[in-house]
Structure formats: structure tokens, C-alpha cells
Amino acid sequence: MTTTRLLSLTRRVHASFRFFCQIRCVRCFQDVPNNLALWIAEQRCSRKTREDTREDTTKSGTRWGHPGRLKLSHSAYPPRSLYRSTPRPRASRRREQSTLSTHHARRPASRPLIKLQGGAGVPLAPLLSYSYTTLHSLPSPRSVLLLTDQLIAMGSYVQAEDEIPVYESGAEALQKLQEKWKSTAAPFPAMYSSVLGGIVLDPAMMVLPIDDHMVHRGHGVFDTAMLLDGHLYELDPHLDRFLRSAAKAKVGTPFPRDALRSILVQMTAASGCRKGSIRYWLSSGPGDFLLSSSGCPTPAFYAVVIPSDYDQCRHGVKAVTTSVPMKPPLFATSKNVNYLPNVLSIMDAEERGAFASVWVDEQGYVAEGPMVNVAFVTPAGELVLPDFDKILSGCTAKRLLALAPRLVDAGLLTGVGTKHITVDEAKTSLEMAFVGSGLPVLPVVEWDGKPIGEGKVGKLMLALSDLLWEDMKSGPDRVAVPYK
Numbered sequence: 001m002t003t004t005r006l007l008s009l010t011r012r013v014h015a016s017f018r019f020f021c022q023i024r025c026v027r028c029f030q031d032v033p034n035n036l037a038l039w040i041a042e043q044r045c046s047r048k049t050r051e052d053t054r055e056d057t058t059k060s061g062t063r064w065g066h067p068g069r070l071k072l073s074h075s076a077y078p079p080r081s082l083y084r085s086t087p088r089p090r091a092s093r094r095r096e097q098s099t100l101s102t103h104h105a106r107r108p109a110s111r112p113l114i115k116l117q118g119g120a121g122v123p124l125a126p127l128l129s130y131s132y133t134t135l136h137s138l139p140s141p142r143s144v145l146l147l148t149d150q151l152i153a154m155g156s157y158v159q160a161e162d163e164i165p166v167y168e169s170g171a172e173a174l175q176k177l178q179e180k181w182k183s184t185a186a187p188f189p190a191m192y193s194s195v196l197g198g199i200v201l202d203p204a205m206m207v208l209p210i211d212d213h214m215v216h217r218g219h220g221v222f223d224t225a226m227l228l229d230g231h232l233y234e235l236d237p238h239l240d241r242f243l244r245s246a247a248k249a250k251v252g253t254p255f256p257r258d259a260l261r262s263i264l265v266q267m268t269a270a271s272g273c274r275k276g277s278i279r280y281w282l283s284s285g286p287g288d289f290l291l292s293s294s295g296c297p298t299p300a301f302y303a304v305v306i307p308s309d310y311d312q313c314r315h316g317v318k319a320v321t322t323s324v325p326m327k328p329p330l331f332a333t334s335k336n337v338n339y340l341p342n343v344l345s346i347m348d349a350e351e352r353g354a355f356a357s358v359w360v361d362e363q364g365y366v367a368e369g370p371m372v373n374v375a376f377v378t379p380a381g382e383l384v385l386p387d388f389d390k391i392l393s394g395c396t397a398k399r400l401l402a403l404a405p406r407l408v409d410a411g412l413l414t415g416v417g418t419k420h421i422t423v424d425e426a427k428t429s430l431e432m433a434f435v436g437s438g439l440p441v442l443p444v445v446e447w448d449g450k451p452i453g454e455g456k457v458g459k460l461m462l463a464l465s466d467l468l469w470e471d472m473k474s475g476p477d478r479v480a481v482p483y484k
């Protein structure tokens with residue numbers, strides 16, 4: 001793209017923002033200057049261009065890919081007016097922080113309102129594709145760009161005096177929903193709903209009943225499975241855990257296990273997607289708005305395909321101990337939908353510049369991360385993971401424990417096992433990693449600001465990562481998806 005064309009596009013987008021959009025922060029609901037939003041867009045875009053192969057940007061499940069040629073412009077610094085009293089910074093990292101801290105006057109400059117990096121990575125491409133393809137045909141002048149920590153999202157903005165449209169017919173409402181999705185490529189290629197009794201490909205139809213007790217009471221469980229090269233990895237161990245979670249949560253199932261499994265495979269085939277993950281839920285189902293689910297006649301099963309372009313992690317990340325209270329074992333050992341502590345815990349980590357947090361229990365024993373298990377190589381060369389009695393028994397962690405003895409045979413490790421590990425002991429490890437679906441092993445090089453081992457990605461975690469990655473690519477527990 002020539003510079004002239006780039007500049008002209010940038011000007012058009014600037015103009016369109018001004019004309020069409022109010023830009024508000026979802027935290028404080030105050031207006032955010034358009035040029036700040038656009039500057040964030042530009043920075044995100046160019047960051048993604050540089051870092052498009054980074055695992056943490058692809059892990060998020062985003063299907064947008066990196067925007068590459070969609071770069072808007074290259075203003076080296078944000079407009080001076082956007083700084084509070086921060087001097088023009090040198091390093092690009094400081095530049096982002098000081099710029100973004102300007103919106104919330106009370107926020108210290110070291111805590112950016114909007115982070116441009118981190119586990120999320122979702123972010124800007126939706127805005128950019130919106131900008132390019134449909135900014136000139138936004139649904140209404142009331143469209144608003146909402147700035148969140150993670151993304152810039154398009155939504156409709158309502159003021160108190162506005163009369164809210166009433167859609168009497170389902171067809172009209174569906175048309176509205178379809179309009180919402182029209183402007184952007186469908187993010188999820190297939191969903192199954194037992195309420196509907198089939199698979200849908202239209203994102204406008206990927207909905208849940210509002211009276212479903214999983215929606216308004218959190219009475220539901222879920223699980224996942226990775227999809228790689230058109231194969232579902234370890235679907236059966238995940239399904240087993242899913243049904244164990246359901247039993248603990250007293251959630252029934254509308255179909256037997258083999259039918260659930262068959263639905264998941266058929267849905268994945270219908271999606272045409274070959275890389276990403278599937279996620280599925282059992283819920284006590286729709287019925288009423290009471291607390292008990294006794295008024296819900298049939299449990300519900302929902303599932304969705306989430307494309308993403310993940311890869312084996314070979315870089316190191318930071319971890320922090322979180323102060324968000326840990327879930328008690330009854331809730332932590334099953335994969336139920338009550339993930340608020342997990343959400344707050346990862347947000348805590350992201351706000352502190354880490355990839356994820358680590359829970360430490362009241363006795364000082366290491367537990368797990370908000371969506372990962374943790375693993376350590378002790379100074380004696382042993383691979384240890386915290387016991388699974390108070391935490392989720394991760395399918396990836398279990399597989400790692402099964403494969404790691406190969407490194408003992410090769411003389412690289414001295415032993416493999418689980419035990420209660422104190423945080424002090426864990427911090428003396430030679431190596432540390434997060435372990436979970438989609439990573440599968442992500443080395444941790446720093447914990448609470450202190451290096452783990454030499455503060456570098458170690459060879460043992462990489463060797464374990466290779467074992468798991470090989471297993472995902474060509475191991476025995478892969479279900480070939482029967483695409484048409």
C-alpha cells in the first residue's frame with residue numbers, strides 16, 4: 001500500500017470516527033477522545049504485525065489473524081494532548097503505558113487502562129476490519145466503540161431518553177442480529193444446541209435461552225478439546241472429566257455419553273474448521289427463574305467450534321501470585337461455569353504485566369493458575385506438579401505426567417510425580433511452566449518479580465513441551481474429524 005493511499009485511508013477513518021462514533025470507556029462510561037482510540041488502534045495493529053506469530057496472541061481463540069496490510073498509519077507518538085503530565089517517553093513500552101493511562105485521571109501512569117499486549121491479544125482486528133469494510137455503513141450514528149482492557153468492540157449505545165425498538169416478530173429480531181454479524185466474518189463456524197436439536201452455522205442463531213439456569217444461576221459445567229490438523233485431541237479424557245463435573249454439580253445430560261461425543265464430532269465436521277478448539281456445556285436447562293433447577297424439565301447440551309491459530313509455546317512468560325481468593329475444593333475440582341474467581345485472577349495478572357496468576361492456598365501450598373496447571377523441575381531434577389485434590393485435574397497435566405517418564409529414561413529427569421509443594425519450595429525450582437490445553441507447556445521465567453532458575457526458558461520444559469506437542473500432532477489419542 002502506498003504512503004499516499006495509507007494517509008488517505010487514515011484520514012477517512014479519522015473522519016468516520018468523528019462522524020459516526022461516540023467512543024466510551026466501558027469502565028467509567030466517559031467519552032474517550034477519538035484520537036486516543038484511533039492511536040490505540042494503530043499501535044495494536046502495528047504490534048500485531050510485529051508479533052503475529054506469538055502464541056499468546058493466537059491462543060485467545062481469535063480468528064481474525066493479524067491485520068498485516070491493514071495498518072492504518074505510523075504516528076510515532078500519540079498526540080501530545082493525550083499525555084497527562086508524562087514527558088515524551090523513549091521506550092515503546094513506556095509510550096503505551098503513559099498514553100493509555102491518560103484517560104483515567106485517577107489511575108497511576110504505571111497501570112494502563114488499556115493493555116496492548118498480554119494473554120488476550122484479541123483485539124483490534126475486528127475494529128480494523130470494521131473500519132475498512134463497513135465504517136461507512138454503520139448501523140446507526142449511535143454506534144459506539146467501547147474501549148475495554150482487552151478489545152475495542154462495536155455495540156449500540158443507548159441514552160436514557162431513547163425509545164428502545166420492540167421487535168414483535170422473531171424474523172425481525174433475527175434480521176437485526178444477522179445485520180450485526182454481517183459486517184464481520186463469523187467468528188464461530190458452528191454451534192450445537194439441544195434446545196434447537198441441531199447444529200447451526202449462522203452466528204446470529206448461536207444463542208442460549210434466557211431462562212436457562214446456566215445463564216442466570218450458573219448451574220452448568222463445561223469442558224473443551226483441542227482441534228489440530230483436523231483431529232480432536234484427547235476428546236475422551238475431556239468428556240470423562242465433563243461427566244464427572246456434571247455429576248458433582250448435579251447437572252443431568254439429555255443424551256448418553258456416546259451421543260454427546262458423536263454430536264461434538266459431527267459439529268466439528270460441519271464447521272469445516274481444522275485448527276482451534278471445541279467447547280461444550282451441560283446445563284440444568286431452561287425452565288424458570290427460581291434458584292432450584294427442579295423446575296427445568298430437560299438438561300441442555302450446547303457446544304461450539306472456536307477456530308484459532310495456536311502453536312507450540314517456546315517463549316517464557318511471567319507469573320504472579322494472586323490475592324483473589326481460591327475456590328474451595330468442591331468447586332475447584334470440577335469444571336463448572338462459575339469462573340468469576342478465575343476471571344478476576346487472570347485480570348489481576350494482566351494488570352500486573354503477567355501472563356497468568358498462581359493460586360497459593362491458605363497453608364502456603366501452590367495450587368494452579370486460573371486456566372492452567374503449574375509444573376516445576378526441582379533442584380534435584382524431578383518434575384513435580386501440585387496434587388489434584390484441591391484443584392482441577394488438568395487433562396494436559398495428566399498426559400504430561402504419563403509422557404514425562406520418557407525423559408527419566410533418557411536421563412534428563414530424575415523422577416516424575418505430584419505432591420503438595422509449598423510456594424517457597426516452588427520458587428527455588430530450576431524451571432517452571434504453565435500446563436494446559438492449547439499451550440500445552442508454557443515456560444514461566446519469572447514469578448512475583450523474581451527469576452525462576454536462571455530466568456530463561458529451560459531445556460527441560462522445552463523437552464516436555466516437545467513431547468506433548470508431538471503427542472498432539474501424532475499421538476494415539478486423536479479423533480479424526482469426518483469432514484465432508
Ligand SMILES: Cc1ncc(COP(=O)(O)O)c(C=O)c1O
Pocket residue numbers: 342368369370371372373392393394395396397435436437
Ligand atoms: C482452573 C483450571 N486449571 C487447569 C486447567 C487445565 O486443564 P486442561 O489441561 O484440561 O486444559 C484449566 C483449563 O481450562 C482450568 O480452567
